[in-house]
Amino acid sequence: MSIKTVLITGTSSGIGLAAAVAAAQSGWRVVATMRDTTKSGPLLAAAEAAGVSVEVRALDVTDPASVTASLADLDRLDALVNNAGAGHLGTLEQERLEDVRAVMEVNFFGVLHVTKAALPMLRASKGRVVTVTSVGGVVGQPFxxxxCAAKFAVEGFMESLAPVAATVGVAVSVVEPGAVASEFVSNVAGRDTVVEQAGPYAPALAAYLARTRDAFAAAQTPQGAAAPIVELLEAEQPAFRVQTSDAARAFTAVKLTDGDGSAVQALTSAWIS
Incomplete structure (x- = not known):
């Protein structure tokens, strides 16, 4: 049999980097993509240390032409892992709507651009789509x-797509990490400005940030979060929804068993009171 090919977005660090290395260790041909390939050093070093190789390509999920180019010369594609994304901190009264749209463009429409382009090849291979969302795609979180709106949108889109894709042989799954020890939080653009300009929201924001620091003190490793992704790539019948840790499972369970929404409101309100 031919070696199976997986394309993974957002592999310059964190979960994407770990997933690329782990998939290669499991025997996959890994097309590891990132917006800026000058940042591929850590990935290539990790792959070399693991005794595997990955193929690095440029891919900006917000640019349809870049998406098309990254897939153009692949002779087959057996799996897609949508991992690229960006965090964002802020609240509505103090947000510019264009900033909110930018968050949606990366975290929601970026997933759609890549998945749409990949589906013809995935139909041909009876492959699968694995999309990294977040516990924030299940439980809305202050600031x-x-x-969270973007991740909710991704979850709803993929949950709706899954039965349709299954009729043509494509499995669809979402992966929900909680806190992960990576550069994701530190890379949130404009964080310092949000804190400086919090105004009447300053006490609530300070409480939220203190809670977040505590959560990330016990964060999961990127390798731990990547392991379920590789399991989904290789499962005969992959689940639709998978959390990456016991903490993520407990957190999302609050919402998934919360018929009237009161449990979630009580939980998240306590973070900022």
């Missing part, structure tokens, strides 16, 4: 309104 993460735009980010």
């Amino acid at each position: 993460n309104e735009a980010y």
Whole structure:
């Protein structure tokens, strides 16, 4: 049999980097993509240390032409891992709507651009789509309104797509990490400005940031979060929804068993009181 090919977005660091290395260790041909390939050093070093190789390509998920180019010369594609994304901190009254749209463009429409382009090849191979969302795609979180909205949208889109894709042999799954020890939080654009300009929201924001620091003190490793992704790539019948840790499972369970929404409101309100 031919070696199976997986394309993974957002592999310059964190979960994407770990997933690319782990998939290669499991025998996959890995097309590891990132917006800026000058940042491929850590990935290539990790692959070399693991005794595997990955193929690095430029791919900006917000640019349809870049998406098309990254797939153009692949002779086959057996799996797609949508991992690229960006965090965002802010609240509605103090947000510019264009910033909210930018969050949606990266975290939601970027996933759609890549998935749409990949589906013809995935139909041919009876492959699968694995999309990294977040526990924030299940439970809305204070000062993460735009980010959670994008992740909610991804979850709803993929949950709706899954039965349709299954009729043509394509499996669709979402992966929900909680806190992961990576550069994701530190890379949130404009974080310092949001804190400086919090105004009447300053006490609530300070409480939220303190809670977040505590959560990330016990964060999961990128390798731990990547392991379920590789399991989904290789499962005979992959689940639709998978959390990456016990903490993520407990957190999302609050919402998934919360018929009237009161449990979630009580939980997240306590973070900022």
